[in-house]
Amino acid sequence: MGFLKRFLKTTYRDSSAGKSRSSFESLSEDQLETHLNIAKYGNFMLTDAIRPSYDLEVVPQAGYRHDVYTDKETGIKIPVLMASASKEILFDLFIDLLDPLGNEVDVVLETSHEGSNNHHQDLYREHMDLPVLKSTLYDYEDLLLNDGCAGIAVLNPLIPLEVQFDEHKLLIMYGQGIEQFEYTLEEYGIPHISDLKFITEAEHVHSSSDESIEELDQLKYRLGIDFE
Structure with a gap:
């Protein structure tokens, strides 16, 4: 019942991805409970942050693919890697992906707890020592893994490279020279799966809790982020 309690208690959000009807629309409580308590698909383990659609339009799996981000203002194309990993290795992988960013980084804490669907707030901290950041993030590993309304991005604008651990618990890497991330x-x-589909590309649901909001405030303080 752990995921179901979190899901029903606080945050319910879905992305229908253009579908006319939600796959959750006609479910009984038992069907919903059963689906939300499924965390493993084959060898892939989800965190508590998110669940796929009931009709499993996209089945969660580990993999990565190449993509391109085009800056709307400049038209510059930026190489992107998107990756998904099973829960048991996900956080350690994220931490190791930060190494190419250098010893001093900027941090963006992303939260959508108080926002409407598809809206989030970005909270910045500049010039943080990477070893200190890693130690702090490990203290909040459970929050960052299992809160479906919180994510974090770490970047070095001087290189420039960025690693994002988003609220869907996907890993997204931006910048030139991203092949070093591929090695990790x-x-x-x-x-590498060139036609890989991610959970964000179909209907899905997010989970959070009041406790997560409190922990996020603590993390803001630890990161040195000013907030009201």
């Missing part, structure tokens, strides 16, 4: 993904056994 391969070391963790994450396969």
